[in-house]
Amino acid sequence: MQALSSIEHGYDLLAPKFDETPFRTPAGVLDAVAAALEPLGPFGSGVDLCCGTGAGAGVLRGLCEQRVVGVDFSDGMLRAARAAEPDLDWVRADVRRLPFRPGFDLAVSFGAFGHFLPGERPRLFAQAYGALRPGGLFAFPIAAPARVGSWPYVALWGFDAAMRVRNALLRPTFVMYYRTFQLPVVRQELEQAGFEVSTVPLTALGELPDGSPRCRMVLARRPG
Numbered sequence: 001m002q003a004l005s006s007i008e009h010g011y012d013l014l015a016p017k018f019d020e021t022p023f024r025t026p027a028g029v030l031d032a033v034a035a036a037l038e039p040l041g042p043f044g045s046g047v048d049l050c051c052g053t054g055a056g057a058g059v060l061r062g063l064c065e066q067r068v069v070g071v072d073f074s075d076g077m078l079r080a081a082r083a084a085e086p087d088l089d090w091v092r093a094d095v096r097r098l099p100f101r102p103g104f105d106l107a108v109s110f111g112a113f114g115h116f117l118p119g120e121r122p123r124l125f126a127q128a129y130g131a132l133r134p135g136g137l138f139a140f141p142i143a144a145p146a147r148v149g150s151w152p153y154v155a156l157w158g159f160d161a162a163m164r165v166r167n168a169l170l171r172p173t174f175v176m177y178y179r180t181f182q183l184p185v186v187r188q189e190l191e192q193a194g195f196e197v198s199t200v201p202l203t204a205l206g207e208l209p210d211g212s213p214r215c216r217m218v219l220a221r222r223p224g
């Protein structure tokens with residue numbers, strides 16, 4: 001039912017069970033990002049974009065000394081987040097049109113970029129930029145691309161292909177493509193939005209056979 005709905009309604013349906021699915025960002029990834037961000041703090045206020053049930057907001061709670069906000073457009077997901085963490089601020093909004101003035105010190109996002117078509121990313125990154133104060137940081141993990149022919153490569157390719165067939169045949173669409181979010185292009189797009197971009201390896205998440213990190217954290221800083 002979720003896959004036959006729009007993204008927003010699909011997550012409304014999934015919300016009560018979302019934390020039991022593999023779609024919630026695993027604790028190991030959240031911990032690795034928190035550990036990599038900790039030395040860059042302290043941070044004042046923070047915002048988790050596409051917060052779902054609050055995985056990333058939990059990271060912000062440990063890093064930020066002031067307001068922590070989670071933003072999502074699924075009412076169901078926000079209800080679950082609010083039930084788990086009533087003390088944080090939960091805002092219903094489409095992250096392509098954020099209702100904030102520039103003011104956050106830190107923005108994070110986990111597990112949601114596949115929901116945006118490549119053509120939508122400049123707008124998404126511009127919104128993240130616009131929510132940060134000058135000097136603020138937009139951080140998120142990004143996995144190394146799967147080796148061509150490996151099992152993860154075949155699985156992700158198969159998922160994306162099934163989604164493309166589904167979206168060619170059915171309305172509303174449910175956009176979720178795993179293979180469209182690749183570091184070199186994303187880096188360029190972030191720079192075009194005005195960010196200064198660097199990456200750090202998340203060594204706790206392991207290495208590929210060639211010794212390169214399995215996962216990196218992108219650090220996009222708004223200059224100032």
Ligand SMILES: C[S@@+](CC[C@H](N)C(=O)[O-])C[C@H]1O[C@@H](n2cnc3c(N)ncnc32)[C@H](O)[C@@H]1O
Nearest residue numbers: 024025050051052055072073074094095110111
């Ligand atoms: C796979 S879940 C990830 C949730 C959470 N960040 C995590 O890592 O567990 C993707 C989330 O993105 C939200 N989302 C997708 N597109 C969105 C948009 N345009 N604006 C706001 N939220 C959006 C969905 O409602 C869903 O809660």
